[in-house]
Amino acid sequence: MSQITLRLRSELPSSLDASRIRLDEWVQLSTLEIERFQLQSRSGPIAIGDLFEVSVRSDVSMPRLVFDGCMQPVSGIGFQHKLGEILCESNVGDHAGSCMSGGRIVVRGDAGDHLGSPIGSRTVGMSGGQIIVEGSAGDDAGHRMRRGEIWIGSNVGKRLATWMVAGTFGVAGNCGPTIAYGMRRGTLIFGRPPTLDKRRFSTPIPLRSAFLGLMSRNSAAKWLTPDFLHSLNVCRGDQLIDGRGEIWMPTSGTESTKTGASN
Amino acid sequence: MADFTAASKPLSIAGVSIKDTFAEAFDMKATRLIVTADDRRWCEESARAMCGFGTSVIACGLEIAVEQTLSPEQTPDGRPGVAILAFGMSGKDLEKQIPRRAGQCVLTCPTTALYGGIPGGREVHPKRVPIGKSLRYFGDGNQISKQIHHLDADGRSRPVRYWRIPVMDGEFVCQHDVGRVDAIGGGNFILVGRTMQSVTIACRAAIDAMRELPGIITPFPGGTTRSGSKVGSKYAALFASTNDAFCPTLREVTSSELPSDANAAIEVVIDGLSFDEIAESMRVGITAACEAAASEGLLSISAGNYGGKLGRHHFKLHELLHGTSSPSDSGAER
Numbered sequence: 001m002s003q004i005t006l007r008l009r010s011e012l013p014s015s016l017d018a019s020r021i022r023l024d025e026w027v028q029l030s031t032l033e034i035e036r037f038q039l040q041s042r043s044g045p046i047a048i049g050d051l052f053e054v055s056v057r058s059d060v061s062m063p064r065l066v067f068d069g070c071m072q073p074v075s076g077i078g079f080q081h082k083l084g085e086i087l088c089e090s091n092v093g094d095h096a097g098s099c100m101s102g103g104r105i106v107v108r109g110d111a112g113d114h115l116g117s118p119i120g121s122r123t124v125g126m127s128g129g130q131i132i133v134e135g136s137a138g139d140d141a142g143h144r145m146r147r148g149e150i151w152i153g154s155n156v157g158k159r160l161a162t163w164m165v166a167g168t169f170g171v172a173g174n175c176g177p178t179i180a181y182g183m184r185r186g187t188l189i190f191g192r193p194p195t196l197d198k199r200r201f202s203t204p205i206p207l208r209s210a211f212l213g214l215m216s217r218n219s220a221a222k223w224l225t226p227d228f229l230h231s232l233n234v235c236r237g238d239q240l241i242d243g244r245g246e247i248w249m250p251t252s253g254t255e256s257t258k259t260g261a262s263n
Numbered sequence: 264m265a266d267f268t269a270a271s272k273p274l275s276i277a278g279v280s281i282k283d284t285f286a287e288a289f290d291m292k293a294t295r296l297i298v299t300a301d302d303r304r305w306c307e308e309s310a311r312a313m314c315g316f317g318t319s320v321i322a323c324g325l326e327i328a329v330e331q332t333l334s335p336e337q338t339p340d341g342r343p344g345v346a347i348l349a350f351g352m353s354g355k356d357l358e359k360q361i362p363r364r365a366g367q368c369v370l371t372c373p374t375t376a377l378y379g380g381i382p383g384g385r386e387v388h389p390k391r392v393p394i395g396k397s398l399r400y401f402g403d404g405n406q407i408s409k410q411i412h413h414l415d416a417d418g419r420s421r422p423v424r425y426w427r428i429p430v431m432d433g434e435f436v437c438q439h440d441v442g443r444v445d446a447i448g449g450g451n452f453i454l455v456g457r458t459m460q461s462v463t464i465a466c467r468a469a470i471d472a473m474r475e476l477p478g479i480i481t482p483f484p485g486g487t488t489r490s491g492s493k494v495g496s497k498y499a500a501l502f503a504s505t506n507d508a509f510c511p512t513l514r515e516v517t518s519s520e521l522p523s524d525a526n527a528a529i530e531v532v533i534d535g536l537s538f539d540e541i542a543e544s545m546r547v548g549i550t551a552a553c554e555a556a557a558s559e560g561l562l563s564i565s566a567g568n569y570g571g572k573l574g575r576h577h578f579k580l581h582e583l584l585h586g587t588s589s590p591s592d593s594g595a596e597r
Contacts, residue, residue, distance in 0.1 A: 062418040084418030102420035104412075129420050130412045149412045168409070187409065209434040210299065210376035211409065211427050213340030218411045226341075246407070 002027050003060045004034060006052035008069025013041040016051075019076030019095070019119065023103070024083040027063045031056045067092070075112070078105045079119065081129065094138070095119050100148070101128040113138035113157065116150050126150070126167065132220050139176070142169045145186065151221040161188055164245060172223040183238045183245035190249045191223050200240050204233035207248060274581050276553035279561050281580050286451045286545070286566035289574030291326075291350045292357055293446035293536055294392050295380030297333065298369055299344035309372035310345045313364050317349070318483045321492075321503055324360045326350040326448060326534050328480035339378045340436070346380050348480045350448050350534045354390055357443055362397035365437070370398055373432045379441025384421045388442025395426035395437035402428040408439075447576050450479075450533035450541035452549055453491065453509060453565040454556075459527040461560030466529055468555030469548035476547060478540035479533050491530035494569045506530075506567065525562055538576060538590040542583045549584065 004026055017040040026034060034056070035049030048054060063084030070090040071077060078086045079095065082102040091109035098119040115137045116126035125144035132151045139157035142150055145167040152169075158176035161169050164186045172191035179194055180201075212229040232248045274281040298313065300306035310329050317327035327349040338344035351357040369377045377394055385391065399406045406429070410422035424439035454469070456462035470486035473479065481487070496504035507513045508520040509528040521528065531548060535541035549564050566580055582588035 061416045062414075064418075082420075085414070103418060104414050104420075128422070130414070147410065166408070185407070187407075209427060210340045210342065210374075210436040211425065211434065213299075213342060214411060214425065214436070217339065217341060218413075220412070244405070244407075 002056050002058040003064040003066065005055045005057075005066040005068060006048065007055070008051065008067075008071075009053045010051055012051060012071075012073045013043055013046065014073055016041045016046070016074045016093075017076050018071075018074045019079035019098070021065070021077070021079075023063050023065045023081060023086060026065065027084070070109070072112070076119065078131075081105060091135070097126060097129075097131045097150075098122075099124065100126050100131070104130045104132070107131075107133040107135070110135035110154075111137040111141075113140055114143065115141040116145060116148070117141065117143035125165075130220060136173070142167070145169060149220065151219075153221075153223070161186070164188070170219075170221050170224065172221070180238060180245060180247065182241055182243070184241065184243045186245050188245070188247045189224070190247065191228070193249050193252070194247070196235065196237075196247065201235045201237035201247060202239065204235040204249065206251065207232040207234035274584065276550060276564075276584070277557035279553040279557050280563040281549070281553075281584060282563060282565040283581050284566050285568050285580065286449070286578040287568035287571070287574050288447045288449040288451075288541065288576040288578065290576075291320075291352060291446045291448035291534065292354045292443050293348060293350045293534070294357055294361065294441050294443045295330065295536075296347045296349065296361070296365070296394070296441065297338060297344050297378040297380040298347065299333075299338045299340055299342040299376050299378070300372070301342060301374035303343045305372060305374050306343050306345055309369050309375045310347060312368035312372065313347060314482075315368070317364075318488070320350070320352050320356070320448070324351070324356060325364075326480070326482040327364070328482045330480055331475060331477060340376060342376075348478075348534070348536070350446055350480075350482075354392075354443055357392045361392050362394060365394050366398050366401070370401065370428070370430070370435050370437075376436040378438045381442040381444060383442055384423065385442075386421065388444065390443050391440040392443050393440050395424075395428075395439045398435075398437055399426040399428060402426075405429045444536060446534065446536050447538060447541055447574075448534040449574060450535060450545060450576075450578055451491075451530050451567045452545055452580065453528055453530045453567060454487075454552055454561060455509070455521060455525045455528045455563045455565060456556065457524055457526060457560030457562060461556050461562075462527045462529050464559050465552035465556035465561045466531060469531055469552040472551035473533075473544045473548045476540070476544050478537060479535040479544045481531060481533055483532055487529045487531045489529050491528075491567055494572045509565075520565060522562060528565075530567060538578075542578055542588050545578055545580075546583050546586075549580070 037048045038045040065086045067088045072091045075093040078097040081100040086105045088107045094112035095114045097116040111133045127146045128148045130149045134153040136154040137156045142161040146165045149168045152171045155173035156175045159178045163182040166186040168187045170189040216226045330346040330348045333344040407427040428435045454462045454465045466487045491506040492503040493506045507517045
């Protein structure tokens with residue numbers, strides 16, 4: 001197995017599509033082959049070697065792809081990712097982790113819109129693996145999420161986890177309007193009380209489960225401390241579609257509005 | 264102190280004679296379960312129920328007992344727990360018995376949760392024993408499946424699935440399934456004494472010494488049985504019957520293994536996950552028994568074997584007490 005590092009050495013074009021990159025295929029390639037690999041931009045194809053300094057280490061057990069530098073204009077990082085770890089040392093663009101089914105993506109900065117969501121005409125979002133964003137994420141994160149985990153260290157934008165089917169999505173900070181619209185199953189965990197639509201979600205009640213102990217020991221989110229996990233409320237929804245999803249939130253200062261004030 | 268003599272000569276520990284014989288054990292399938300609860304008492308109540316009527320596969324379906332007590336630091340959810348080992352004659356027996364016992368004895372006990380205790384997922388142990396996979400239906404559609412993500416060293420995601428089943432005290436949390444492994448059942452040694460009291464002292468010392476050893480259980484009451492059996496019977500319907508060679512009342516009318524001054528014999532039976540773990544437990548147990556009861560009338564240590572009719576794993580007492588016993592000695596392919 002190998003660790004591939006892409007170190008930014010020139011300014012990125014305004015838009016670059018990285019959805020062709022597959023780590024499970026790249027671990028078979030030589031440094032030269034990776035340098036010649038082409039990505040699409042608005043101005044046409046660009047070779048990896050023209051934008052990044054490529055280095056490959058083969059003495060590691062886990063396949064790993066490291067993006068060193070700000071990747072804000074790069075969309076589709078980790079598209080259909082299924083094996084190993086993608087580590088982004090700074091921000092990433094839209095559609096990071098779209099349709100991923102395994103492995104892990106770690107973003108040391110912020111992520112753009114559509115994190116872990118379907119891309120194009122696809123109807124299934126993330127179906128496995130784990131995304132950890134240490135900063136914030138944009139709009140439409142976790143759309144149609146079916147399996148796996150997403151952990152956000154700060155805030156998220158609008159329309160979080162709409163049409164969520166299953167999986168676990170945690171947000172340490174605040175989130176924008178329209179939370180979990182059409183949620184069928186799955187778990188949303190908030191570090192701060194969210195504003196929920198009372199028509200769609202049940203009244204929060206105290207959450208008591210041995211599963212909290214499991215989460216406390218195994219979670220990738222540092223903010224899920226034992227103290228936090230043992231003072232949670234839970235509500236269920238989206239009741240308008242007979243959904244059985246659950247939303248965990250801190251007991252103190254739980255907010256709820258009759259119509260979903262921020263929708 | 265143990266007083267070992269050379270392997271080829273008569274062996275004794277603290278003056279107790281060790282017979283030059285072997286215990287004969289057979290192949291089994293096993294799994295380990297971990298029960299946790301809010302407090303130690305609920306945990307032990309549940310484990311006691313789960314392990315009830317689990318002494319012998321002859322009639323109980325499983326041989327099952329508590330392997331070790333676990334501190335909160337040792338359990339998956341940070342609560343007090345116990346590790347239970349269950350042994351069956353086949354994988355199907357485990358698959359049938361474990362969900363039944365879990366459903367009636369753990370699911371029913373307040374605050375408990377149930378986890379698999381055999382490390383490794385489907386890729387390591389493809390043959391699995393269902394737990395939550397069966398019990399989830401009790402949730403009547405309100406059960407919740409949750410996976411906790413694990414990334415292995417080779418970069419592959421291997422999530423572990425748990426079920427959260429709504430019950431009257433909150434939720435029963437249960438792992439989806441647990442791996443099963445090849446194991447050995449029927450390791451044993453027989454304590455022969457001048458009086459019942461002498462073998463009781465010896466037995467209790469042995470069981471106390473073996474209690475915290477990993478990978479083994481002694482499923483009979485108090486770790487021992489007085490009704491040691493031989494293979495076969497004069498009655499066609501029975502495939503096991505009393506081991507008359509060790510019955511004091513039959514000493515004069517059958518081919519007895521008992522010395523003339525022996526009036527009681529009991530058998531410590533051991534199931535284990537590996538040959539080495541059973542051998543080590545036998546060594547520890549025999550040594551502790553001899554040292555505790557030599558002066559109380561413990562006369563000798565023997566073992567149950569059936570001339571190769573029962574199993575392919577042979578635990579030779581002299582070799583294991585000299586530390587030279589190995590699986591290759593048993594004639595078993597490992």
